[in-house]
Amino acid sequence: ILNVEQSPQSLHVQEGDSTNFTCSFPSSNFYALHWYRWETAKSPEALFVMTLNGDEKKKGRISATLNTKEGYSYLYIKGSQPEDSATYLCASQTGANNLFFGTGTRLTVIP
């Protein structure tokens, strides 16, 4: 069992603000890091899969970075909008192709 931690647990930001959250994971036996966006009553939406140290990925206003040596990833949201309100989950993938999830960061964007 891998200990994947996310912080903060929840946060509220004003519309238009930029924000970021952290995912930390054991750097040993690392294969890939996944980010998901999960809205209530919907399926988790895959945002990024990153494998290489120094990877940076971007999707619209959302971007992510990866540091496999120190075992962390950041997710950034630029100019937050109310529709960005969701729980953001990260998961570390082992060689056995299993995902070990953190408990998520619950983001609320206030109009």
Add this chain to the structure above:
Amino acid sequence: DAGVTQSPTHLIKTRGQQVTLRCSPISGHKSVSWYQQVLGQGPQFIFQYYEKEERGRGNFPDRFSARQFPNYSSELNVNALLLGDSALYLCASSFITSTGNTIYFGEGSWLTVV
């Protein structure tokens, strides 16, 4: 294209009963995994199947079992239900099992055990 579909979406069972949850992966995806999410926690891995063979099993008791069919759909069975089995059960599919592949999730099946 249809995403990962799961059924039923909600169900209520009594302690001691058995339940079967079903999952249809995205067309062309051969790997199916099952996860359990209890409120306040992240999803926890239960099983992975690829080409109808079990490829991984999480830390769950033998009351949990699964199988994958020739069309790559899958069933998760839980016997002798306990109150603690109440959770959201998520199914995920991917094309192959190699790392770095996007893994897609269904909306889940909400199981309540009373």
